[in-house]
Amino acid sequence: MVTAEPTGRPEGTLYGRLYLVPTLLSATAPEAVLPVGTIETARRLRHFVAETPKAARAFLKAIAHPDPIATLEITPIDPLPFALADAETWLAAGHDVGVVSDAGMPAIADPGSALVARAHQLGVRVVPLTGPSSILLALAASGLDGQRFEFLGYLPAKPAERDRAIRDAVARVRTTGATQLFIETPYRHVQMLASLCELLPGDLVLAAAQDITGEAEAVLAKPRAAWTADDRARFAEKRPTIFLIGRAQNLPTAPR
Amino acid sequence: MVTAEPTGRPEGTLYGRLYLVPTLLSATAPEAVLPVGTIETARRLRHFVAETPKAARAFLKAIAHPDPIATLEITPIDPLPFALADAETWLAAGHDVGVVSDAGMPAIADPGSALVARAHQLGVRVVPLTGPSSILLALAASGLDGQRFEFLGYLPAKPAERDRAIRDAVARVRTTGATQLFIETPYRHVQMLASLCELLPGDLVLAAAQDITGEAEAVLAKPRAAWTADDRARFAEKRPTIFLIGRAQNLPTAPR
Numbered sequence: 001m002v003t004a005e006p007t008g009r010p011e012g013t014l015y016g017r018l019y020l021v022p023t024l025l026s027a028t029a030p031e032a033v034l035p036v037g038t039i040e041t042a043r044r045l046r047h048f049v050a051e052t053p054k055a056a057r058a059f060l061k062a063i064a065h066p067d068p069i070a071t072l073e074i075t076p077i078d079p080l081p082f083a084l085a086d087a088e089t090w091l092a093a094g095h096d097v098g099v100v101s102d103a104g105m106p107a108i109a110d111p112g113s114a115l116v117a118r119a120h121q122l123g124v125r126v127v128p129l130t131g132p133s134s135i136l137l138a139l140a141a142s143g144l145d146g147q148r149f150e151f152l153g154y155l156p157a158k159p160a161e162r163d164r165a166i167r168d169a170v171a172r173v174r175t176t177g178a179t180q181l182f183i184e185t186p187y188r189h190v191q192m193l194a195s196l197c198e199l200l201p202g203d204l205v206l207a208a209a210q211d212i213t214g215e216a217e218a219v220l221a222k223p224r225a226a227w228t229a230d231d232r233a234r235f236a237e238k239r240p241t242i243f244l245i246g247r248a249q250n251l252p253t254a255p256r
Numbered sequence: 257m258v259t260a261e262p263t264g265r266p267e268g269t270l271y272g273r274l275y276l277v278p279t280l281l282s283a284t285a286p287e288a289v290l291p292v293g294t295i296e297t298a299r300r301l302r303h304f305v306a307e308t309p310k311a312a313r314a315f316l317k318a319i320a321h322p323d324p325i326a327t328l329e330i331t332p333i334d335p336l337p338f339a340l341a342d343a344e345t346w347l348a349a350g351h352d353v354g355v356v357s358d359a360g361m362p363a364i365a366d367p368g369s370a371l372v373a374r375a376h377q378l379g380v381r382v383v384p385l386t387g388p389s390s391i392l393l394a395l396a397a398s399g400l401d402g403q404r405f406e407f408l409g410y411l412p413a414k415p416a417e418r419d420r421a422i423r424d425a426v427a428r429v430r431t432t433g434a435t436q437l438f439i440e441t442p443y444r445h446v447q448m449l450a451s452l453c454e455l456l457p458g459d460l461v462l463a464a465a466q467d468i469t470g471e472a473e474a475v476l477a478k479p480r481a482a483w484t485a486d487d488r489a490r491f492a493e494k495r496p497t498i499f500l501i502g503r504a505q506n507l508p509t510a511p512r
Contacts, residue, residue: 251370
């Protein structure tokens with residue numbers, strides 16, 4: 001059993017480690033998007049805190065966890081006090097614990113960070129494993145500035161508040177140059193793109209990245225003024241999508 | 257040859273795809289942090305734009321590219337006009353092109369995004385491959401809020417400007433709650449931590465994530481007031497480090 005760093009740990013106890021286990025973003029083969037190192041580590045864990053236990057069981061089956069899935073300890077992160085208590089009990093008993101989100105990297109755009117914060121309080125070593133993050137992949141694929149960016153999470157659901165959030169994001173691009181990223185629940189994509197096309201200045205780049213790593217992967221990035229009705233229709237499907245706003249880059253002309 | 261989406265592409269030409277190929281963050285085995293899918297795709301590419309060609313060649317050797325490395329086309333991203341011209345020529349000839357950064361995900365915190373922006377102008381399909389990003393892994397491992405965060409890139413080198421940037425970051429945490437992330441060149445880590453410990457309010461969490469995925473991986477996250485001289489000394493080594501500032505989470509007490 002590998003043990004934690006000594007900081008903050010009650011003397012005489014051997015805490016386990018907290019592993020952040022990324023999961024699939026779409027119905028791909030695990031090997032397509034998860035390193036062998038991540039899969040092997042997840043396969044040897046027997047204790048998990050999951051955003052949704054059902055999704056975690058499906059993931060552990062997909063990566064061919066060697067133990068019968070029903071024998072694994074999987075606690076939901078909600079309600080949080082019970083998740084923290086379970087994790088602390090397991091860690092204090094020397095077990096390594098995995099945190100799994102429904103999709104992608106845990107503790108990013110999900111409630112898992114509370115568990116990580118408690119681990120730091122306990123002096124438990126936290127190990128982030130590599131896997132897909134739709135936010136980072138969308139940012140890289142957008143061609144927007146990746147040297148400075150801001151992730152806003154979900155924008156407010158109410159139209160007036162959402163429009164204000166979009167205007168605030170435009171103002172941040174203008175003042176800081178930082179690329180703005182946010183997500184929306186799939187059934188609101190059509191309305192979101194309509195609002196973005198209405199509210200964005202024509203010269204700002206609007207980008208959408210849909211079903212990243214999946215069969216229907218599509219990334220479109222161009223000035224808002226160039227977005228057509230057909231472009232918007234491509235993102236009307238109920239698939240996970242990241243939206244981005246940023247400055248157009250001044251690209252040099254090819255020396256020919 | 258897989259071809260690009262039709263948008264913007266001159267009629268009759270068959271453009272290749274632009275693959276964003278993540279590389280290693282440290283001297284690990286490629287399988288530890290790169291999915292088989294990423295490695296296999298990188299192995300079949302023969303045209304690359306690289307932040308540094310020498311680092312790209314070392315990477316392609318590490319993943320056992322099947323062709324003699326000297327026969328691969330590798331152009332540096334700087335100067336950009338030539339990199340864009342080479343990439344466009346290759347893509348127009350139907351070749352798939354890989355973009356590789358010195359470490360981690362290309363087009364994040366490096367100049368690669370210009371190439372991606374040009375690909376979108378040409379209607380070339382951009383495919384981001386999964387791999388490690390020190391920024392995202394550090395954020396997840398910090399336990400700080402991952403629902404809203406801002407990446408600032410490198411802070412200014414001059415002390416007065418850097419201190420102002422730190423104060424601005426603190427103000428953003430106070431007003432928006434967004435976790436602030438930034439990087440620094442390794443030989444300035446000691447000074448950076450000294451400035452952070454001097455300028456941060458004691459209740460804000462200061463986190464540092466060093467050598468993520470590597471042998472010396474260390475993540476420390478606690479209120480600034482709790483950082484000791486020993487803590488700071490742990491990050492004095494000249495290893496890649498991400499710094500983070502954020503609100504302490506109000507964790508519930510365990511129900512016992």
